[in-house]
Amino acid sequence: LPRMSEMDVNGDLSDVEGEDEANAVRELTKDDIHERLSLLWRIGNGYTFVRLDLPNNSLSDVSVISRYSHIRFLDLTNNNLTDLSPLAAQDHLLWLKVDKNAAASFKGQPFAGFPFLQWLSIAANRVTDLDGLVGPAALESLNLTGLTTLPTWCLLGNKLETTKGINLPNLRKLYMAQNVITRLEGLEKLERLTILHLRDNQLESLDGLSPCLKSLQYLNVRCTMYWSSQTRHVQRGVRRVLETLPLLSEVPKVPFFRSFVRFYCTKLLYCVTFGH
Structure with a gap:
């Protein structure tokens, strides 16, 4: 579970520095999301996964994420995103990391x-x-x-x-x-x-x-x-x-x-x- 109250900022950017990945820039798919969802959370009368980790995927388009409005924790570190507007539907987000994008x-x-x-x-x-x-x-x-x-x-x-x-x-x-x-x-x-x-x-x-x-x-x-x-x-x-x-x-x-x-x-x- 991401720690919202703490962050290591005294050292170098070890988690966001380095050479860019050589993978081709691509669009996020539903299969990507289903493979990377975690953290079972109670929502209303049921349960769903609320954490989505998508670092290092060379993503330039995450529009499909708008269909998953239950996400609370989202990591998009080290992709190729210039526009974060597709995240607008995530109105229950508690924690968002978009380090090393564009x-x-x-x-x-x-x-x-x-x-x-x-x-x-x-x-x-x-x-x-x-x-x-x-x-x-x-x-x-x-x-x-x-x-x-x-x-x-x-x-x-x-x-x-x-x-x-x-x-x-x-x-x-x-x-x-x-x-x-x-x-x-x-x-x-x-x-x-x-x-x-x-x-x-x-x-x-x-x-x-x-x-x-x-x-x-x-x-x-x-x-x-x-x-x-x-x-x-x-x-x-x-x-x-x-x-x-x-x-x-x-x-x-x-x-x-x-x-x-x-x-x-x-x-x-x-x-x-x-x-x-």
């Missing part, structure tokens, strides 16, 4: 139509901006490393240059490592955010961190351009910005070590790594 935009995508979706990962696609991003109220986790109520979101390994456009006030976990983000914008709307993961980007400053991030408990900006200079000016700038965050109102005076430093507060761990 989606380049959120416009026209069906995420807003998933009222129960709690975990979404779109790592290692071709997303360059967040225009058109609208999500469900239940979403808590979003992995963009590479939705309005999404708890977790992963956008890891894409081509995003800014954090602007994330209008998800109930978002709690945001993973945007391994993009090309140079500036932090629009974060003031994420008042419930507890985790912000921005490792391996090109941040020029932390000026976009907002005092409105009153729930933030973990911030990771390791291996970014901002930390290439270990001057006292940069160190003072870090402290000044972090002290604007509510949970960092009393940052302890801990010296900056050469390669690793942690600030411990009552509820917040702030972690920065210089170098690699």
